[in-house]
Amino acid sequence: MSIFSYLLPKKEKSASVAKERLQIIVARERSTRGGPDYLPQLQEELLMVVRKYVPVDQDAVNVQMDRESGCEILELNITLPEQE
């Protein structure tokens, strides 16, 4: 780092951008983990269906398999965009 970089306005460092992006993608990939192998595919297809009606982004559909007292629960979370 030279003296000049102290004078220039601070740009966001690329490492912090990397960290943020990783946190998001890793959280998403973990959400379908440990469940049946079809979960990621199911998530993709659900996303496509939702998008036919509502413009949502990649993270809008969250699919999760939970086990509760011997019972498997498929949990779907769809976040819709805020109404104008």
Added chain:
Amino acid sequence: MTKIVVVTSGKGGVGKTTTSAALATGLAQRGHKTTVIDFDVGLRNLDLIMGCERRVVYDLVNVINGDANLKQGLIKDKRVEDLYILPASQTRDKDALTLEGIEKVLDGLKEMGMEYIICDSPAGIEKGALTAAYFADEAVVVTNPEVSSVRDSDRILGILSSKTRKAEQGEGDIPARLLLTRYSPERVESGQMLSVEDVKEILAIDLLGVIPESQAVLNASNAGSPVILDRESDAGQAYDDSVARFLGETREHRFLTSAKKGLFGRLFGG
């Protein structure tokens, strides 16, 4: 008791083979009888890093198929007592690596009194990597401070938690520790590279060690001598610390900050 350790990463070229060679050598140096197995069928490289490529006669697939017995397949290291190498085959197809076959080899090594068996995994999250990891009691996840490597490590961690024999038998996750390699403190300090804290926070596993980006690794591979034998080098020392931690010792992490620059360097340096 024999401990089977898989060295894995998901992403290719991050330092698995370098690490497998260093870990196995370091364990043997401390008197633990150790075999390091190359699971990278078709792309064997461990023999070169260990410097025994000219002594390879038989390989893992030969031993599995019964063309050679285990003793014939094992190469005894010439520098370090108690260290053995089992090379991968260069040509044969990957389907030769059956789980039954691998299990027989591992049982044979246990009977020989191996304390550690280090499995150098191929890249990827497909069959080859799964085979290398299947019988593991413990994992070392090799990661570079870079987005695709961290993401792949996380995926491998997910696979380890469900696809090992232990997991299948309901014994839960095998312990997995992070080895962050090719670390460049200068680039971390200037904000261009993920820091060890960043990676630890994202992957949320214990840290075994941090290996700096080092010319010594290239020198070692040129010479066919595991970098841990280069006692003078930063990478050699960092690997030695990691082996000590692997065995339960507490050692402070080194080589995490760049060599201090003087005021002049800080004002005008790059």
